[in-house]
Amino acid sequence: MKSIDPSQKPVPSWMDGRMQDLCRTFHIRLRGDRSCLVALGEALACIEGDPASAFEELRLRAHKLRGTAAIFEIAELRDAARALEMAAATAAMAHARGTDVQVRASLEALLCVLARADEPAPGISPLASPT
Amino acid sequence: MTPDLTDVSSPQPPYDLNDTSIRLRLDPAPDCHVLLVDDDVLVRAKLTALLTRAGYTVHLAGSGREALQALTTSPCQIVLTDWQMPDMDGLSLCRALRQRDSEGYVYVLLLTVRDSSEDIVRGLAAGADDYIVKGARAEELIARLEVGKRITRLEQSLRMSNRENHRLSVTDPLTGARNRRFLMKHLPREHEIARRRGQSLAILGCDIDGFKLINDTFGHEAGDDVLRIFVQRASSCLRLSRDWIARSGGEEFVVVLPDTGLPGASTVANKLRTSFSGSHIVTGAGLVKATISIGVAVVENVHGRETLSVGDLLRAADRCLYASKTLGRDRVTAAPTGCVDADMSGPPARGSHEIN
Numbered sequence: 029m030k031s032i033d034p035s036q037k038p039v040p041s042w043m044d045g046r047m048q049d050l051c052r053t054f055h056i057r058l059r060g061d062r063s064c065l066v067a068l069g070e071a072l073a074c075i076e077g078d079p080a081s082a083f084e085e086l087r088l089r090a091h092k093l094r095g096t097a098a099i100f101e102i103a104e105l106r107d108a109a110r111a112l113e114m115a116a117a118t119a120a121m122a123h124a125r126g127t128d129v130q131v132r133a134s135l136e137a138l139l140c141v142l143a144r145a146d147e148p149a150p151g152i153s154p155l156a157s158p159t
Numbered sequence: 160m161t162p163d164l165t166d167v168s169s170p171q172p173p174y175d176l177n178d179t180s181i182r183l184r185l186d187p188a189p190d191c192h193v194l195l196v197d198d199d200v201l202v203r204a205k206l207t208a209l210l211t212r213a214g215y216t217v218h219l220a221g222s223g224r225e226a227l228q229a230l231t232t233s234p235c236q237i238v239l240t241d242w243q244m245p246d247m248d249g250l251s252l253c254r255a256l257r258q259r260d261s262e263g264y265v266y267v268l269l270l271t272v273r274d275s276s277e278d279i280v281r282g283l284a285a286g287a288d289d290y291i292v293k294g295a296r297a298e299e300l301i302a303r304l305e306v307g308k309r310i311t312r313l314e315q316s317l318r319m320s321n322r323e324n325h326r327l328s329v330t331d332p333l334t335g336a337r338n339r340r341f342l343m344k345h346l347p348r349e350h351e352i353a354r355r356r357g358q359s360l361a362i363l364g365c366d367i368d369g370f371k372l373i374n375d376t377f378g379h380e381a382g383d384d385v386l387r388i389f390v391q392r393a394s395s396c397l398r399l400s401r402d403w404i405a406r407s408g409g410e411e412f413v414v415v416l417p418d419t420g421l422p423g424a425s426t427v428a429n430k431l432r433t434s435f436s437g438s439h440i441v442t443g444a445g446l447v448k449a450t451i452s453i454g455v456a457v458v459e460n461v462h463g464r465e466t467l468s469v470g471d472l473l474r475a476a477d478r479c480l481y482a483s484k485t486l487g488r489d490r491v492t493a494a495p496t497g498c499v500d501a502d503m504s505g506p507p508a509r510g511s512h513e514i515n
Contacts, residue, residue, distance in 0.1 A: 050205050091243060095272040098294030099202045106294060
């Protein structure tokens with residue numbers, strides 16, 4: 029499986045130690061994002077009324093994750109976040125239920141990508157020893 | 160405070176060496192300041208590292224509102240902003256920047272993950288100059304910022320050039336005083352400001368005595384030196400921020416003293432006279448002794464009363480100047496406000512008095 033560890037990307041000429049530190053910090057932050065998305069997904073499944081506000085929160089989180097992933101050049105994460113952002117927006121407009129298939133599938137896909145970010149890449153463990 | 164030559168309410172002397180255009184010309188390649196606006200601290204940190212390495216001076220804001228606040232204290236040529244942010248988003252920021260009355264143009268580059276054609280159109284319509292999707296190569300971002308830098312430099316250069324042209328158009332090239340065009344445009348404005356505020360306005364009509372004789376005796380270059388020295392010495396007697404002097408004719412000048420009554424104007428006139436005639440003038444043809452005759456006219460504005468016109472004021476000063484000449488030159492004559500009348504063809508009105 030391909031790692032999404034940003035520190036494994038080829039280092040452009042302008043990226044120095046400072047940039048790598050930032051990448052590691054971002055990598056650590058993804059853990060919190062994953063926990064938050066899991067909680068949001070669980071809450072969404074329990075909502076009995078119109079979950080529009082929950083969809084909107086999901087959309088905003090996905091949007092922010094998409095932007096940061098783009099800046100840190102993690103295309104897989106950016107695309108997965110984009111898919112969830114779009115699905116949540118569509119579901120909110122359609123007044124879909126909290127169990128909306130597209131939203132659940134996009135959320136699961138994004139959580140999978142985030143889970144992989146937690147797996148240490150061979151030979152390097154940025155999460156275990158962040159600088 | 161930086162003098163603004165376009166500010167007609169408080170015209171500055173043209174010989175002010177603090178002139179912004181002069182200062183800017185001395186700085187051939189000023190830093191390019193970028194205001195980076197994004198609510199994500201990591202995005203800000205990464206872009207800051209990138210932009211700093213590319214030679215930009217980076218300022219930071221976490222929302223549109225913070226950005227507007229930051230621009231009031233740290234003017235930036237370029238704003239690089241995210242779209243979606245709390246408080247005030249990127250589009251609202253663009254609109255606010257375009258409505259703002261600021262001196263220099265602010266180039267706005269939207270940096271967002273929104274990548275649809277509709278989004279690009281919305282961003283540019285809101286006032287952004289360029290649009291780049293997050294995730295674009297760092298080289299592309301820098302290249303687009305360089306475009307912004309070129310455009311803001313060009314705009315700055317045009318602004319300076321316009322300011323300089325404006326300055327030259329209202330300045331007497333020989334003496335550096337304001338010219339007649341400026342006098343005829345701005346004296347009515349000073350008059351109107353004084354009327355609205357209920358303040359006095361004084362003018363001094365000045366004429367260098369025997370100037371033709373100086374020219375004939377010492378030559379025109381020496382005469383030019385005398386004119387230049389007059390403006391220099393007169394300027395040293397004036398309030399830099401409020402008073403101004405204009406060359407209204409060959410050897411004739413008008414000094415404008417806003418918010419100044421008769422006693423103050425008489426004091427300034429005498430100070431100016433003694434300052435000019437007190438010491439010899441060094442010219443290329445040798446030392447020249449010159450004197451000046453001055454006529455003082457004041458309009459005392461009292462709310463609710465009709466005031467004198469600008470023409471009346473100028474004629475009154477001219478009439479008192481004429482009185483100074485006929486009384487023997489090198490003197491100051493003032494017309495009390497109540498004695499200024501419309502008929503300026505005859506000798507000085509009764510009540511005009513010599514105040515040397």
